[in-house]
Amino acid sequence: MRALPIAVLALALALPATARQPVTTAPASLSPAPTLSADSETRWVSFDLTPGNQIVFRMTVNGRAATAILDTGVNFTLASSGFAAGLGLKPTATGQAAAIGGALPISWAPVETIDVGGLSRHGGRIGVADLTALATGTAQPVDVVLGADLLAAHALDIDFDNRRFRLLPSGRMPFRGTSVAVMTAPQSGTFLVDATVGTARVRPLLLDTGDGSTLTLAREAWSTTRLPDAGLTSAYAVGLAGPIETDLVVLPRVRLGATPARNVEVRIEPLRGYSTLTGTAGRIGNGFLQRYRVLLDPKARRMILSPGKSADRMPLKSTSGLLLSYEGKALRVLHVMRGSPAARDGWRAGDRICAIDGAKLPDDYRTNPVGQWPAGTPGRTVRLGLCDGGPERALTLAAFY
Structure with a gap:
C-alpha cells in the first residue's frame, strides 16, 4: 500500500x-x-x-x-x-x-x-x-x-x-x-x-x-x-x-x-x-x-x-488538513489547509509530530498503513504527540472540500 x-x-x-x-x-x-x-x-x-x-x-x-x-x-x-x-x-x-x-x-x-x-x-x-x-x-x-x-x-x-x-x-x-x-x-x-x-x-x-x-x-x-x-x-x-x-x-x-x-x-x-x-x-x-x-x-x-x-478513481483527499514532510522519524507540517480540522484546531506550519496514537513513527512510515492517517475516515480522532514534549493533541478528521 x-x-x-x-x-x-x-x-x-x-x-x-x-x-x-x-x-x-x-x-x-x-x-x-x-x-x-x-x-x-x-x-x-x-x-x-x-x-x-x-x-x-x-x-x-x-x-x-x-x-x-x-x-x-x-x-x-x-x-x-x-x-x-x-x-x-x-x-x-x-x-x-x-x-x-x-x-x-x-x-x-x-x-x-x-x-x-x-x-x-x-x-x-x-x-x-x-x-x-x-x-x-x-x-x-x-x-x-x-x-x-x-x-x-x-x-x-x-x-x-x-x-x-x-x-x-x-x-x-x-x-x-x-x-x-x-x-x-x-x-x-x-x-x-x-x-x-x-x-x-x-x-x-x-x-x-x-x-x-x-x-x-x-x-x-x-x-x-x-x-x-x-x-x-x-x-x-x-x-x-x-x-x-x-x-x-x-x-x-x-x-x-x-x-x-x-x-x-x-x-x-x-x-x-x-x-x-x-x-x-x-x-x-x-x-x-x-x-x-x-x-x-x-x-x-x-x-x-x-x-x-x-x-476514474476518486483522488485521495485529506481529512486532516495537514500536509507533511517525513524528516528523520518526525513529521514536519509544511502547510495547514484552509477550512480544515487542523486549521480550526490551531495547527501551524513548522509543528513537528513524533508519535501517532501513542506510538513512535515506524521506520517504514512512508509505505506503512499508519501513514494513511492524514486522509483517514471522517470522524476518527487521531492523537498526535509533538516532538517538543508538549501535551498530546487530538485531531478529529472530517471531509472539508
Whole structure:
C-alpha cells in the first residue's frame, strides 16, 4: 500500500524571454539530436513513483549511473550540481531560468554521452542546477532531470500500470486509445494541449510529467471557467525554485480533447504565477496522466490515452488538513489547509509530530498503513504527540472540500 503523499509536488522550468537572450549557450543550438537504437521497442525502462508523484528511474551520463526524473515540463535536461561535479563537468556559461517557486540559477556544461533505454545522445551540453530533494518528496535529491529536449523527436510510451516506459520512433501506434492534439511551444520546445474545464476551453496547458499534481490552472485561466470559488481550500507545492501555495478543488469532470476525466483535483495558482509567466494557462501533471497508458508523440502532434486501472478513481483527499514532510522519524507540517480540522484546531506550519496514537513513527512510515492517517475516515480522532514534549493533541478528521 502506498502512503499518502506528504504533499503533491511539482518540477517545472523554462527559460523566460528575459533570461533566454543572455544565455548564448542554449542547449537547442549546441546539442545534437538523440538517436534510437534498432531495438528501442524492447528497451523498456522500469520506474517507480516518488512520494511527490514523479517518475523516477535509472539512466547513464558519461557512462555513470544516475537516478533521474522524467520531466516533460523542463525544456532541457539538467544534472544536479553535485552529480555534475562528481563527473568532472565544467560549466562554460551561466544564466537564469523561470521555475515553479521563483528563479533558478542555471549553468551549462559539455557532456559526452546521455543514455536511457534505447535513446542515446553523443556530445552537446547539459544544464547544471541545484536540485532540491523536497521537490521530489525523496530523502535525497535526484541526479538528473530528463527534459523535453531529449524526447521531442520520438514517441514516449508510458505504461503506468506496469511502471515502465520506452522510446519509439515517431508515428508508431503500439496500442489503441483516444487521440489528443499536441502542440510544441515555439520557443521552449515543451508540449502543449487544450482542455475543457467547466464550459471554457482552457489553453495552452503544459504536459508536465515532472509535476505530481493532476491539473494546475493559472488564476487568470480559472476565472474564465466561471466556476465558483466557494468550496476551495488551500494546498502546497514545491518546485525547483521553492514552495508555492495554491487553491485546491476537486471537479467532477474535465475533458482533455475528447477524453472525459472524472474526479479531477485542480490546483489554482496565484495571480501572475508560474503559468502566466511562461505564457501558459496551466499544466497537466502525473496525477492525471497516470490514470492512462500514455503515448506522447510531439513530432506527430498527438498524444494517445488508453484508460488504465485507475482511470476514474476518486483522488485521495485529506481529512486532516495537514500536509507533511517525513524528516528523520518526525513529521514536519509544511502547510495547514484552509477550512480544515487542523486549521480550526490551531495547527501551524513548522509543528513537528513524533508519535501517532501513542506510538513512535515506524521506520517504514512512508509505505506503512499508519501513514494513511492524514486522509483517514471522517470522524476518527487521531492523537498526535509533538516532538517538543508538549501535551498530546487530538485531531478529529472530517471531509472539508
